[in-house]
Structure formats: C-alpha cells, structure tokens
Amino acid sequence: MHRLTGAASTGQPILFNSQSIRPLNTEISNLTQLVNRSGRSVLAIWSRQSSQQDFAIRPRVFREEEEEEFCSISYSPINLNNPELKFKFKHKKHASIYNHTLTNIVVHYASAVYVSDLTELFTWTCSKCDGVTEGFQMIELVVDVQSCLQAFVGVAKDPYAIIIAFRGTQEHSLQNWIEDLYWKQLDINYPGMDDAMVHHGFYYAYHNTTIRSGILNAVKRAKEYYGDINIIVTGHSMGGAIAAFCGLDLVVNGNAQNVQVITFGQPRIGNAVFATYYHRLLRNTIRVTHGHDIVPHLPPYYYFFPQKTYHHFPTEVWLYSVGLEFLSYDVEKICDKTGEDPTCSRSVTGNSIVDHLVYFGVELMCKEWRSCRIVMERPLLEYGQADDGGNFVFSRDPATPIIRLKTQSDAGGNHH
Structure with missing residues (x-):
C-alpha cells in the first residue's frame, strides 16, 4: 500500500x-x-x-x-x-549526496560539450551556453580527432566550481557503439587495485589519449587561480564512462579531496571489485539513468556470475514517468548502495535509444549527424596547439578577460 x-x-x-x-x-x-x-x-x-x-x-x-x-x-x-x-x-533517502537542482544544472554542461563549432564552444556563445550555465569561463578545450573525443574544463559561476565535461558517442556511430557494448570484455586490471577489472576501451579513452594531459593541466591552472574549489566531472554515454575514470584519476593520482562525479546514461565500466574500490574513493558520485535507456544496461550484468561480470558503482538515480489515467508524474528514485538495485533501471528492459538521448528534458546529442571533423573560425587558432595526429588543445589563461572572437558572420572567417 x-x-x-x-x-x-x-x-x-x-x-x-x-x-x-x-x-x-x-x-x-x-x-x-x-x-x-x-x-x-x-x-x-x-x-x-x-x-x-x-x-x-x-x-x-x-x-x-x-x-x-x-x-x-x-x-x-x-x-x-x-x-x-x-x-x-x-x-528523500540518501538525499545528502543527490542534489536535484545541481544535477539539473550539470546536465546542461554534459549537453554543451556536444557542440561541434569549437569557436562557439570555446567562447561560450553557443545556443546551449546560456541560461543556467551563463557566466561559465572556459579554460581548456581538448579535441582528440583520432579517437573522436572532446572535453572541456572551465569554472562555473553557480555552482562555483571547476566543471569538467566529456562528450559521448556521436549519433552517427551510436548504433554500432551500442552493439559493440554487448561484447566488451573485462580485460585489464585497474592499476593499484587487485582484481579490479575494466575494459581497455573505456580506460584508454581517458588515459591513453590527448584528453588526460589536457584536463589535468587545465585543472592545475584553474586551482592556481581560483583556489581549492570543488570539482564536478560530468559526461553522457561514453562521456560518462570517461568522466568516471577522470574523477578516479583526480582522487588517486591528483590527491583531490573535493571531487564530485555526475554522469548521465553511463555504461558499466568494470567488475564488482572495481565498483567497490571506486565507491570507497568517490562516494560523491551520482549516476543518472532514464526510463528504458539501453546504455546503462550494457555491457550486460549477469547476476549468477557476480564476481565475473560487469557491475555498476553507486549511486544510481533513476528517472522514469508513471501515467495514472489523466495524471502523469515524473519520478526521481534514489537507488540503493549496491550499484545494481533491482528496483531501479534494472527492473525494466533497456531497449530505448530515445530515452538515452534526453535527460531532464535536455537533449544530449550533436545538432547534426557528422563525422569527427573540426569546425572553427581562424581566430581561434591563436589559442590552440595541434599535435602530429591533428588533435587540438585550446587554452586560455584564467586571469585574462573573457574571450571575444569575431565569428564568420562578423568577419567572413572560414571553417576547417
């Protein structure tokens, strides 16, 4: 009753x-x-x-x-x-770590990192760069073209914190990526954690690309200027998996004490031992799932092989809607501390890509389906460096004023 x-x-x-x-x-x-x-x-x-x-x-x-x-x-x-x-x-139970208002703000950063126009993103003038994210100051934008990854670091006005956001999988490859998730194996040990197994693709996407060095450099510069303020790491889909590894890296290797991770539609990334280690080190983690979103159900969890299968870490917050004749209500259910609460998203079939692409009414996808090509105005190159692989890192000194670059419509610039 x-x-x-x-x-x-x-x-x-x-x-x-x-x-x-x-x-x-x-x-x-x-x-x-x-x-x-x-x-x-x-x-x-x-x-x-x-x-x-x-x-x-x-x-x-x-x-x-x-x-x-x-x-x-x-x-x-x-x-x-x-x-x-x-x-x-x-x-209300466990409400001490779940903040509805904060999560509704952070999802907009997880959405903004999908913007493909790097000029608009770096100068924070994109269509997603206003409202609750107004006043955000970009410090670093990293684009790993070879791995089709994108991330940024900056400082938000409200909440006053360093925000790190990772882009998820591009829609043009989403279906193939989801199909691949069914077969990903736990194939490497997480360094320093006995029996903690993860999939190399998730691990390497953060640790073996341009992303990690760019992120750590930006966090260091932000802390030097703004002080020891809180760090919020976020991402959607594959970006959520990378965000989890980033948050863990900041705590384990960066000795950060004030890190919070908030992900949306994140897949499983390791086994139960890894999930236990992760939760001990990063208790302030919220893993938001939505309705029948297929991705949080992958790679599959097999309850009859609890130590040999993928296992989510806590704390899950499951968003779902319930219709009651002419009434409809949206539920935010804070799940138990196991990471695999059978009464949350695991209680339904994960069969929806639509639920994967919208969280809290915010779209988490690119505006257009496109390959991983760079779109930017020429003046932005003054702030960027490219390596031999064509990967870009755009940096701004936190002490300098907010960047105002002329757009193509203003100055007739070209896209690349």
Whole structure:
C-alpha cells in the first residue's frame, strides 16, 4: 500500500491511500479539485507504513524522525481541463549526496560539450551556453580527432566550481557503439587495485589519449587561480564512462579531496571489485539513468556470475514517468548502495535509444549527424596547439578577460 499526503493552502495535510497506485476516479477528482482551488504548489510524501484499504482525505502529522521513511513529491496545480497533471517525485533517502537542482544544472554542461563549432564552444556563445550555465569561463578545450573525443574544463559561476565535461558517442556511430557494448570484455586490471577489472576501451579513452594531459593541466591552472574549489566531472554515454575514470584519476593520482562525479546514461565500466574500490574513493558520485535507456544496461550484468561480470558503482538515480489515467508524474528514485538495485533501471528492459538521448528534458546529442571533423573560425587558432595526429588543445589563461572572437558572420572567417 502507498499513502500520499500533502499540504493544502490551509496548511492542513491531505491524505489518500492507493492500491497498486490506481485510485478511484471520484477520489482523485476531489484531490485535484482541492489542489486546484489552493492555487499553490504542494509538497507530498509517499509512505509504505500503512496497510489501510480505504481512500480518504484526512489530517496527518509527521514526526521528524519519520522523514527518512518517505519520498518527497512536488507538483503544481494545473487546470483540470488539461489532460495531464504532472507530479515530480524525489526520494528523500540518501538525499545528502543527490542534489536535484545541481544535477539539473550539470546536465546542461554534459549537453554543451556536444557542440561541434569549437569557436562557439570555446567562447561560450553557443545556443546551449546560456541560461543556467551563463557566466561559465572556459579554460581548456581538448579535441582528440583520432579517437573522436572532446572535453572541456572551465569554472562555473553557480555552482562555483571547476566543471569538467566529456562528450559521448556521436549519433552517427551510436548504433554500432551500442552493439559493440554487448561484447566488451573485462580485460585489464585497474592499476593499484587487485582484481579490479575494466575494459581497455573505456580506460584508454581517458588515459591513453590527448584528453588526460589536457584536463589535468587545465585543472592545475584553474586551482592556481581560483583556489581549492570543488570539482564536478560530468559526461553522457561514453562521456560518462570517461568522466568516471577522470574523477578516479583526480582522487588517486591528483590527491583531490573535493571531487564530485555526475554522469548521465553511463555504461558499466568494470567488475564488482572495481565498483567497490571506486565507491570507497568517490562516494560523491551520482549516476543518472532514464526510463528504458539501453546504455546503462550494457555491457550486460549477469547476476549468477557476480564476481565475473560487469557491475555498476553507486549511486544510481533513476528517472522514469508513471501515467495514472489523466495524471502523469515524473519520478526521481534514489537507488540503493549496491550499484545494481533491482528496483531501479534494472527492473525494466533497456531497449530505448530515445530515452538515452534526453535527460531532464535536455537533449544530449550533436545538432547534426557528422563525422569527427573540426569546425572553427581562424581566430581561434591563436589559442590552440595541434599535435602530429591533428588533435587540438585550446587554452586560455584564467586571469585574462573573457574571450571575444569575431565569428564568420562578423568577419567572413572560414571553417576547417
């Protein structure tokens, strides 16, 4: 049984009980009318403590010590003529490490790193470079053309932190990449961690490319200028896997104490031993999954071979939607500490690419399907260096003013 309570405009709680989350039409109508008349947002709480069979609205006072037993739900009244009344649920247990507002900001950086116009990205003038990310100051942009990787480092205004973002797989190769994930083997030991196995492709994408040196150099310069501020590492899809290795590298080899990792639609990257090591060193990690997103289900997890199979590290936050006749609500479920909570994304079939490409309503993909070619204006070359493989690193001194480069439309520049 589930019980829902909320505060109406009078301050009096309202309560109803549901069986299998399917209340009667008449009672749910009374509830929505009450909410609609209040004209205010409502905070509600689910509880699993009651076996009560009826469905009613009545007072309920919660004791402070009961708070951990509930999941909070916030929703706003919508005109009853609207076919949908949207609820947003957020579980309160383990809320100390999951910050809904922060995660909704960070997802925009995970989206922005997909921008293919390097001039717009480096100067933070792209269509994704405003709103909650306004005021971000780019320090380094790294493009590994050979491996089709892209990442940036900069400092955000709110939250005041160093942001490191890694691009995921390009859409033109996404289907092939997903198919390859089924067969990736645990084939190398993570250095310094006995029996911790990872796949070399995920590991090398960070450690054996231009990406790592560019990222570490930028973090060092940022800390020298801004001080020992927090570091947030993020990425989507393959970018999430690289972000996890980056966060671990900063803690293990960089002795950083204030690192948080937030990934979206990340695949599994190592075995259970690796997941345990990772969680001990980087407890402040949020791994967001969405609906039936196929990628977090890969490479496959075989519960009957727990020590020999891939295994996610915690903490997963599963986003999913539930329809209830003319009601619809979005749930943010904070999962258990195993990393493989059977009641979270593992409880559904991972069969959706659409769910993989949108998180919190934000698209995580390139604007156009294209190969890994460089798109930039000539003035940007003043800030860049290229190696023999054609890989680029664009750097900015944090002490210099925000870069203002003329775009092609302003100066008739050329793309490369």
